[in-house]
Amino acid sequence: MTHHPVDHELIEAAADVARTRAHGDNHTMAAAARTRDGRIVTAMNAYHFTGGPCAELVVIGAAAAQGAYDLDTMVAVGDRDRGVVPPCGRCRQVLADYFPDLKVIVTTPTGTRTLPITDLLPVTYVWSDHQLEPDGAGTAS
Numbered sequence: 001m002t003h004h005p006v007d008h009e010l011i012e013a014a015a016d017v018a019r020t021r022a023h024g025d026n027h028t029m030a031a032a033a034r035t036r037d038g039r040i041v042t043a044m045n046a047y048h049f050t051g052g053p054c055a056e057l058v059v060i061g062a063a064a065a066q067g068a069y070d071l072d073t074m075v076a077v078g079d080r081d082r083g084v085v086p087p088c089g090r091c092r093q094v095l096a097d098y099f100p101d102l103k104v105i106v107t108t109p110t111g112t113r114t115l116p117i118t119d120l121l122p123v124t125y126v127w128s129d130h131q132l133e134p135d136g137a138g139t140a141s
C-alpha cells in the first residue's frame, strides 16, 4: 500500500472549525478539504432527521462555490474534542463517485493515516459504470 503523509495542516483547519463553530445539535462535525490546487476549504454538517448532509458532503458544495471542483484530501473532525472521525458509508460512496482519487485522513488502531477513498470502500459500486446509454444500448451489467 502506498504511504501518504498526513496533512496535519488540514486536520488543524477542521479541528479549528469544530472547536470554534460547533453549534447545538445541528452543527457538530467539521470537514476540511485540500483542493487539487492547494487551497483548504472547510464546512460543517447540517444535521436534520430527513437526512441533512454530513460535513464531508457540505464541503464538496463549499469547494464548488469557490471554483474548486477537484479535491485531493479530506478529513472530518468532531466537536467536543472527538478528534478525527471517519466518513460514514453514504459519504464514502459519494466521495468515491465524485473524487475517485481522493485521499481521506482517518484514525486507525495504529494511528492517524491517509488512505485512498477506494481503500475505505472495497469492491465498491461505481455509479457511472451502471448508467444506461441514452439510446438504450447500455452495457451495464
Ligand SMILES: [Zn+2]
Residues within 6 Å of the ligand: 054, 055, 056, 087, 088, 089, 090, 091, 092
Ligand atoms: Zn457521512
